[in-house]
Amino acid sequence: MGLYIADNAELERIEMPSLVSVFELAILRNPSLANVDLTQLSFVRQILFITDNPMLSQCWADALLAGLATQPAAVIDGNDMLCP
Numbered sequence: 495m496g497l498y499i500a501d502n503a504e505l506e507r508i509e510m511p512s513l514v515s516v517f518e519l520a521i522l523r524n525p526s527l528a529n530v531d532l533t534q535l536s537f538v539r540q541i542l543f544i545t546d547n548p549m550l551s552q553c554w555a556d557a558l559l560a561g562l563a564t565q566p567a568a569v570i571d572g573n574d575m576l577c578p
Contacts, residue, residue: 496540499524506549508532515539522546528575532558538566546572553577 496518499508507529508521515537521530521544528549535558542562544555550573559568 496520498522502527510535519543521550525549530554530558536561536563538562539564540566542566542568542570544568544570544573548572548574551575551577 495516497516498520499505500520500522502524504526505524506526508527509531511531511533513532514534516535516539518540519538519542521527523546525548527547530550542559544550544558552570552573552575555570555573559565559570
């Protein structure tokens with residue numbers, strides 16, 4: 495089963511620090527999203543989409559993908575906050 499978080503203009507934070515595994519993960523088009531805590535996430539089995547979240551750091555999205563135990567198909571783009 496996938497986890498889809500999309501098109502939420504008011505969403506500023508996602509906190510799921512205990513989430514370890516999902517089949518698909520999509521975080522899409524959330525204009526106010528600036529903070530995501532997926533500390534324990536280590537498996538995305540099928541595909542990872544993190545796109546068009548202008549307040550989210552591209553470095554964070556890239557680091558999430560790099561830290562996964564397996565590399566799913568991924569689309570990571572349009573996360574425009576400058577990297578620290």
